[in-house]
Amino acid sequence: EADIYQTPRYLVIGTGKKITLECSQTMGHDKMYWYQQDPGMELHLIHYSYGVNSTEKGDLSSESTVSRIRTEHFPLTLESARPSHTSQYLCASTLAGTNTGELFFGEGSRLTVL
């Protein structure tokens, strides 16, 4: 089992609320990622980080923001949630320098915005 944890697993909130999805890993991985996935659909990279104080936007435009203050922690924040943000958000990590693509995923946070 991968040591990467996401909370909450499920969240239902109203429009306009601020939310933060938490992601933590205990493997000492430098690279961390956030993907957005509609149910049963492909993954879209929205943010990634190669280490502390490093954050980059992914291929899919997103209104969310991320931070990387500690190696093990990579939270994603939506300042004002909208129904279009309803989706599943997957966090992943891997060792820096490997470039072999073997990612470890959390179990996901399923967000529903009413």
Place this chain on the structure above:
Amino acid sequence: AQSVAQPEDQVNVAEGNPLTVKCTYSVSGNPYLFWYVQYPNRGLQFLLKYITGDNLVKGSYGFEAEFNKSQTSFHLKKPSALVSDSALYFCAVRDIAPNYQLIWGAGTKLIIKP
């Protein structure tokens, strides 16, 4: 541009029969190819990868994949399907330098019937 395609949205197989989930790719240079599995309401799990060497790659849970350079394919296979193999399967290819992000297929739903 690098890309990966999974031509089948869904594959249905009877338990005990062999299964194949198809994947084709388009990359510049030598491909780094991956298969991941996603069980319901879970994150993705790494199954296997091809970087170099033998064209037949063995992975977790009895799965294997065959790399075919001339057909630019990387099909996932298993000699005898189990009901517990029912899940969503994703093929991915590593992007070229300096990006190195994974490019994901749309996924194939595998249904194994008793």
